[in-house]
Amino acid sequence: MKKMVDNTATKNQLPHHQVFDIDVIPQSGSKCYDDDGRLKRTGTVWTASSHIITAVIGSGVLALAWAIAQLGWVAGPIVMFLFSFVTYYTSALLSACYRSGDPVNGKRNYTYMDAVRSNLGGSKVKICGLVQYLNLFGVAIGYTIASSISMTAIKRSNCFHSSDDKDPCHVNSNPYMIAFGIVQIIFSQIPDFDQLWWLSIVATVMSFTYSTIGLALGIARVAENGKISGSLTGISIGAVTQTQKIWRSFQALGDIAFAYSYSLILIEIQDTIKSPPAESKTMKKATLVSIGVTTLFYMLCGCMGYAAFGDSSPGNLLTGFGFYNPFWLLDIANAAIVIHLVGAYQVYCQPLFAFIEKEAAKRFPDSDFITKDIKIPIPGYGHYKLNRFRLVWRSIFVVATTVISMLLPFFNDVAGLLGALGFWPLTVYFPVEMYIVQKKIPKWSTRWLCLQILSVACLIITIAAAAGSIAGVVIDLKTYKPFAAIY
Numbered sequence: 001m002k003k004m005v006d007n008t009a010t011k012n013q014l015p016h017h018q019v020f021d022i023d024v025i026p027q028s029g030s031k032c033y034d035d036d037g038r039l040k041r042t043g044t045v046w047t048a049s050s051h052i053i054t055a056v057i058g059s060g061v062l063a064l065a066w067a068i069a070q071l072g073w074v075a076g077p078i079v080m081f082l083f084s085f086v087t088y089y090t091s092a093l094l095s096a097c098y099r100s101g102d103p104v105n106g107k108r109n110y111t112y113m114d115a116v117r118s119n120l121g122g123s124k125v126k127i128c129g130l131v132q133y134l135n136l137f138g139v140a141i142g143y144t145i146a147s148s149i150s151m152t153a154i155k156r157s158n159c160f161h162s163s164d165d166k167d168p169c170h171v172n173s174n175p176y177m178i179a180f181g182i183v184q185i186i187f188s189q190i191p192d193f194d195q196l197w198w199l200s201i202v203a204t205v206m207s208f209t210y211s212t213i214g215l216a217l218g219i220a221r222v223a224e225n226g227k228i229s230g231s232l233t234g235i236s237i238g239a240v241t242q243t244q245k246i247w248r249s250f251q252a253l254g255d256i257a258f259a260y261s262y263s264l265i266l267i268e269i270q271d272t273i274k275s276p277p278a279e280s281k282t283m284k285k286a287t288l289v290s291i292g293v294t295t296l297f298y299m300l301c302g303c304m305g306y307a308a309f310g311d312s313s314p315g316n317l318l319t320g321f322g323f324y325n326p327f328w329l330l331d332i333a334n335a336a337i338v339i340h341l342v343g344a345y346q347v348y349c350q351p352l353f354a355f356i357e358k359e360a361a362k363r364f365p366d367s368d369f370i371t372k373d374i375k376i377p378i379p380g381y382g383h384y385k386l387n388r389f390r391l392v393w394r395s396i397f398v399v400a401t402t403v404i405s406m407l408l409p410f411f412n413d414v415a416g417l418l419g420a421l422g423f424w425p426l427t428v429y430f431p432v433e434m435y436i437v438q439k440k441i442p443k444w445s446t447r448w449l450c451l452q453i454l455s456v457a458c459l460i461i462t463i464a465a466a467a468g469s470i471a472g473v474v475i476d477l478k479t480y481k482p483f484a485a486i487y
Contacts, residue, residue: 048286060259065305072234181402218304229310250468258419416469
């Protein structure tokens with residue numbers, strides 16, 4: 001899934017792993033090193049823009065047609081534009097917090113958590129960490145669901161083709177979720193898997209592949225129909241009840257929010273930018289360019305999908321079987337989703353893995369089970385260092401996300417809930433609070449009040465989106481038997 005990615009694998013292109021206590025050994029020589037002793041950063045507006053675009057555009061784009069179908073031709077594009085504006089504005093606030101104190105020579109913050117620690121400190125660091133890790137756990141569940149749906153779509157597409165569309169070709173998604181989980185257990189044991197240089201390139205190619213195919217198929221369907229489907233107010237009462245219309249509209253807000261979630265890695269992207277000029281100035285320009293490009297692409301994908309299918313727009317544009325042919329193109333798109341999510345799962349989860357393992361080693365430094373590595377000889381490779389705690393803990397994590405995915409295999413509901421839970425705290429609240437501290441904005445001043453009004457308004461949207469997504473899960477559970485997801 002934001003999308004479901006964002007394309008999170010962009011984080012591999014950045015020079016710092018998202019682990020939160022970073023020690024820097026000062027280096028001398030200003031021609032080769034920056035003021036913090038690290039090698040000169042070389043990033044520009046264009047490299048930062050490409051990082052952001054790659055991070056944002058992901059499988060979240062596939063739910064946008066469904067989201068616009070709930071809101072209609074008037075509210076849908078307006079809501080998407082408002083989300084893009086809020087994301088741009090709060091990203092600009094966050095970029096001002098890259099350096100603590102002086103915007104040119106102040107201490108650098110290398111990660112989102114570093115910025116929260118430097119500007120807010122205390123209990124807010126723990127709250128931010130909790131929200132962040134819950135979000136990562138949820139994304140792992142969402143990616144498992146999304147990948148299994150794409151794998152079942154490939155199976156069904158080939159089945160439809162071979163039976164000349166006569167066989168309904170129902171497929172149980174559980175074996176595919178289990179297969180995805182087994183792959184993740186293996187990959188989770190590869191040291192620094194998320195830092196492999198080629199991973200982000202593969203993820204970028206895959207995300208643009210399936211997004212572009214989805215857009216192209218939507219345009220082709222509109223041309224084939226000879227008309228633009230849909231209505232000004234979205235799905236009509238009668239197709240759904242009035243209560244369902246309200247809940248689904250709220251859930252659509254979460255789906256759109258999920259498509260824009262990338263704040264967690266904005267500071268890391270900014271840490272690649274050279275100076276002068278000040279990194280925050282360059283980052284604001286990069287954010288404007290990237291959010292503009294992303295919003296245009298989202299508008300095209302979401303609106304063309306809605307124009308193609310109207311009220312019947314599927315929850316996932318490529319797996320809802322509004323498209324049947326060309327079946328091979330659908331197979332390519334869904335295979336691209338699976339390949340993308342296999343890597344993105346690890347990129348998202350590695351920071352959580354590292355945090356738990358670091359804390360465990362800190363609390364139990366004398367435990368061989370936690371700290372000792374067992375060297376296993378591998379022909380042609382050398383020795384693989386097997387850590388028993390890493391093996392057990394990461395395997396339990398993957399099993400837990402897989403089981404929950406099998407219990408709640410609802411793509412749109414989970415995407416909406418993740419978008420809701422991550423939007424206000426990570427995209428709005430913490431950037432606003434850090435900016436107020438950074439710029440020393442007086443309490444109850446006009447600027448302070450405006451920022452607080454923005455934060456409260458986004459909190460209300462988050463609550464509504466979360467409520468809509470939870471209601472969607474409850475409604476789906478009424479007709480769903482656990483561990484029996486049939487597509």
